[in-house]
Amino acid sequence: MWKIAIIDDERQVLQGMKRAIPWEELDAEWSGEAMNGADGLNIIRSAQPDIVITDIYMPLINGLDMIEQLRKEGFSGKFIILSGYSDFEYARQALRFNVSDYVSKPISIPTLKTILAKVIQELTAEEEKRMKQGELEQKLMLYEPFIEKEWVRSAAVGTLDSSYGTHLPKPYRYWESCHHAVMGIELVREGRACQCSLSDWNLFRFAVSNIVCEWARRTFPFVEYAELHSTRAVLIIHPQAGQTEQAQKAMEELGARFIDSIQSYLKLACRVGIGSIKNVWTRIPDSTEEAFRAMDTRHTRVPGSSELFVYKGIGESGDNPAVLLPVKVSYELANAIKSAQEGDAQQLVAELTSGLRNQAGITPDYVRMLGSELWGIIAYCLYEVGQVLEELFNNELIAREIKELTQPEQLQLWLQEKISVICGSRQWKGSSKHRKVVDFMTQYIHEHYAEDLTLADLSDKVFISRNHLSIIFKNITGETFNTYLTRVRIEKARELLTVGNLLVYEVAEQVGYKNVPYFSTLFKKLTGMNPTDLIK
Incomplete structure (x- = not known):
């Protein structure tokens, strides 16, 4: 509900305005009134109204000086000036203080209603913008650890x-x-x-x-x-x-x-x-x-x-180190393939093979070796996100095609053809967004496995319903969220028990289990051993 304050040195105007404003229709409420600028300052400071309707000529402090002071203090509400004087200089000053409207008295009820409706529409739009900004900041805070990790990777390669x-x-x-x-x-x-x-x-x-x-x-x-x-x-x-x-x-x-x-x-x-x-x-x-x-x-x-x-x-x-596949190129190619960025992947292949053409010592054996290595990178990075290349290509045929590569130009055409097929496949295009969500979820699990983590928590973070997210996670990883979380916790527990000097209950707490017998049961179920068997 929007709050409106009225500042005017004429009591009749104050009372008339309060009666004339269609409060319910505008989803607004009265939040205070004053008959001079000094009292107006105090009312506005305490009530923090969204809209202030004020006169200019008033005792103690005039309306413009009151507005100027409030703006200096950071007050961001809307001002509507309702004055008996149509003075251009006053109107110019009002614009300087970001006043929403300047209207001469007397004002009709329909006009007042129209002006208030327009200002409230501005407030609504600004509120929606603030909410979206808040959501964005929240997302940035949420993703900050992963953005930081990506920065480290980029710094490394x-x-x-x-x-x-x-x-x-x-x-x-x-x-x-x-x-x-x-x-x-x-x-x-x-x-x-x-x-x-x-x-x-x-x-x-x-x-x-x-x-x-x-x-x-x-x-x-x-x-x-x-x-x-x-x-x-x-x-x-x-x-x-x-x-x-x-x-x-x-x-x-x-x-x-x-x-x-x-x-x-x-x-x-x-x-x-x-x-x-x-x-x-x-x-x-x-x-x-x-x-x-x-x-x-x-x-x-x-x-x-x-x-x-x-x-x-x-x-x-x-x-000749130049003929070796640079880490930077292999990293960028893997990322482009995983995110279905066909243009970027094609460009990387073109730049790599173009650089080979002008180098001495590039033999057919090296071209075939590089083709095998690049194909391995593509296969592994797709495997990481649940895409199996055997569904698109026959392994024996791929091996024969690689044996026939002798020149960088052949390698380029062969790789670019395969990349087009991969990125153009219906399954790959349809699920790339889901894979990004699951990538985020698995990273989050690995970072927060010790916390009381639920699928509902993550559904709030990725803005997908719990049931839908459960299906996406199972389709991509092949197991449920809870099963994956349990396996991460038990794997970390096994590592702590093996290389550390902690007791079983301490390890259980560090990986997110307060119930030690339950932890021990899960541990034996997944590893075939009791936790105490690993304590040195």
């Missing part, structure tokens, strides 16, 4: 918007006072990894992030972990200036622990590459490229580990 320049978000200002290095981590898709479902694969990746961060934070106080695509992730390390040798040794020890722990706890194989230490954060993408280049070329193995590699200036030893 070199895809930050140019408008950032060298600006650092507040949580990462400390980057300016330390050095930086990247450890690349790649899960090997073989054996157990090839047989697991999408949900299991997401849980494995979640478990890997827990293991990596748990070990890393024991050595370095500040680290950032970010998944890139399919099987690859990065860990950004921030050694102190002047401690290059110590940091290098520590990263090599960490890499060996990652490989051993992931194999021991998850029965998965992984490789780790270590980029060189940079003295400014804007060179972090260079360290990322070095980490994966060391891994891809298998150069400079760290003694004692067959899957740990460190960058030692590979480009100086005869290799």
